[in-house]
Amino acid sequence: INKIDAALKSVGMSLSGFLQGTQGIDDIFLELASKWDSLDLATQRYIATMAAGSRQQSRFIAMMQDYSRTQELVTAANSSAGASSEQFEKTMESLEAKLN
Numbered sequence: 001i002n003k004i005d006a007a008l009k010s011v012g013m014s015l016s017g018f019l020q021g022t023q024g025i026d027d028i029f030l031e032l033a034s035k036w037d038s039l040d041l042a043t044q045r046y047i048a049t050m051a052a053g054s055r056q057q058s059r060f061i062a063m064m065q066d067y068s069r070t071q072e073l074v075t076a077a078n079s080s081a082g083a084s085s086e087q088f089e090k091t092m093e094s095l096e097a098k099l100n
Contacts, residue, residue: 007050011035011043033067 005015013031017023036044044061052060063070 003050007047008032010046011039029064029067033064036064036067 001015001019008014008028011032013028013035015028018025018028032047039047044064045057048057048060048064
């Protein structure tokens with residue numbers, strides 16, 4: 001956490017609100033996304049490496065570069081959470097009807 005906080009402090013941000021419970025992680029991502037395009041490449045990579053590690057750095061960068069798309073995908077995933085169980089129930093009802 002200290003490394004991530006140090007990386008965020010390099011762009012005028014902090015994890016203190018998150019650690020104190022007054023700010024959600026999504027708020028931090030939104031603030032970082034609003035600054036992302038104004039950051040130089042080295043700073044972007046530094047923050048990405050501290051936040052996601054060297055192996056996931058490219059995914060973190062992609063997420064931040066198109067954060068509005070990331071939000072769309074999260075919303076779609078949350079909205080469809082019950083859809084698969086509904087489909088499974090229909091399949092089970094159909095199978096039961098065929099067996100009867």
